[in-house]
Structure formats: C-alpha cells, structure tokens
Amino acid sequence: MRNRHLRRLGCPISRALCEKWGFPCSSITDIAQTSTYDSGMPTGLKRYYGNGDLHFITASCYRCQPLLESEYRKDLFVTVLEQVRQRYKFVVVGYVVMPEHFHLLISEPARSNPSVVIQALKLGVVKRLFPTPKIREKRSLKLFNNSAPNHFWQKRFYDFNVWSACKHREKLRYIHRNPVKRGLVDTPDQWRWSSFRAYAFGETGPIVVNDWSQVKMKIRAA
Numbered sequence: 001m002r003n004r005h006l007r008r009l010g011c012p013i014s015r016a017l018c019e020k021w022g023f024p025c026s027s028i029t030d031i032a033q034t035s036t037y038d039s040g041m042p043t044g045l046k047r048y049y050g051n052g053d054l055h056f057i058t059a060s061c062y063r064c065q066p067l068l069e070s071e072y073r074k075d076l077f078v079t080v081l082e083q084v085r086q087r088y089k090f091v092v093v094g095y096v097v098m099p100e101h102f103h104l105l106i107s108e109p110a111r112s113n114p115s116v117v118i119q120a121l122k123l124g125v126v127k128r129l130f131p132t133p134k135i136r137e138k139r140s141l142k143l144f145n146n147s148a149p150n151h152f153w154q155k156r157f158y159d160f161n162v163w164s165a166c167k168h169r170e171k172l173r174y175i176h177r178n179p180v181k182r183g184l185v186d187t188p189d190q191w192r193w194s195s196f197r198a199y200a201f202g203e204t205g206p207i208v209v210n211d212w213s214q215v216k217m218k219i220r221a222a
C-alpha cells in the first residue's frame with residue numbers, strides 16, 4: 001500500500017507520511033482565518049540554519065489533496081514564490097509545483113530564515129486565493145466544486161540541508177524529473193511549473209533562477 005502511494009506520487013511524500021504530519025493545522029493553513037498567522041516552528045523536525053547550505057524543501061497541500069491541480073493555482077503559486085523570493089532575498093536554485101505538493105531548492109534568505117520564507121509563501125498563496133471570506137465563498141464554488149477544504153496547506157514541511165555538489169545535482173534532478181515520474185508529462189521540459197526550462201534552454205520564466213546577486217551583496221556587507 002505504502003509503496004503504491006510512493007509510486008503514484010513519485011516523491012518522498014507518501015499519503016501515510018502526509019497524514020503523519022497531519023497535526024491540527026494552525027491558522028496559517030486555515031483559509032477562513034487568513035488574517036491571523038501562526039509563526040510557531042514545527043516541532044519534532046530539526047532545522048539547521050546559518051551554515052550557508054542550500055535547502056531542499058518539500059511541502060504538501062492539506063492531506064495531500066491536489067489543491068494545486070489547476071493551471072491557475074500553479075501559476076498563482078509561482079507568482080507568489082517570485083514575490084517572496086524578492087522580499088526575503090534568497091536564491092531559487094530549483095523548483096517544481098506538483099498538484100498536491102511542491103519542492104524547492106533554495107539558498108538561505110538574506111532576510112529571516114527558510115521557515116519564515118515557507119510560511120510567507122503558504123500564507124501568500126492562501127491570501128491571493130481567498131482574500132476575503134466573501135470571495136472565499138464565491139471562489140470555492142468554482143475552484144473546489146463547491147466544497148472548499150477547511151485547510152489549504154499541511155502544517156509542516158520537510159527540509160533537507162544540501163551541502164555537497166553531489167546532493168545538489170541529485171535534488172535538482174529529482175525536482176525536474178518529478179512530473180515525468182508521476183506520468184504528468186513525457187519529458188521535463190513539458191512541465192512549465194519547474195525550473196527545468198531555465199536550465200535547459202536559458203529561458204527566463206516567472207521565477208528568476210540562480211540570481212545570486214542579493215546573497216553575494218549580503219556576504220560582502222557582512
């Protein structure tokens with residue numbers, strides 16, 4: 001059963017793991033209360049910040065539901081990610097948006113830390129999707145077939161420190177292959193919600209990939 005889920009998802013998040021992470025959601029994932037924000041750190045998962053490592057981050061929609069399935073929502077996610085990248089000044093080395101989760105390979109931000117970045121990203125997506133309760137009601141009819149989920153995001157996220165070139169390559173390849181492994185496309189270039197095309201064709205996509213200028217500025221200033 002577990003293996004079947006893993007094969008189906010093509011990623012380390014099995015439904016079992018997803019549900020294991022399914023602790024009661026904080027207000028951050030509660031689309032009815034987007035004005036409040038729980039900045040509490042997830043418990044039980046150790047975070048290592050400050051070493052200048054890259055972070056391979058995986059976060060999931062609530063109970064692994066495909067809440068990012070539509071093109072509109074994936075586009076919106078990508079737009080918010082770019083805004084958050086600029087606000088917190090971090091480098092997006094790689095990314096992929098999947099129907100029920102996303103993976104990022106990012107530097108540590110010049111402002112704050114990866115936990116705050118991921119919370120800002122999650123909250124930003126929810127706020128853009130459901131800016132007011134009234135709009136929420138309206139949109140839920142359209143977006144979720146009249147059954148808006150009570151939560152959009154799974155509270156926790158998975159964070160793996162990447163400090164070797166080997167792991168860097170492995171995670172980037174993993175990110176770019178994910179839509180292919182899942183059978184969503186035949187080749188990585190056909191999935192437009194990932195950094196693959198930036199690498200393969202030098203395309204400037206909605207997210208600026210590998211812009212180290214801000215981070216270098218911080219190191220110089222330090």
Ligand code: NI
Pocket residue numbers: 009010011012013098101103178
């Ligand atoms: Ni995945």
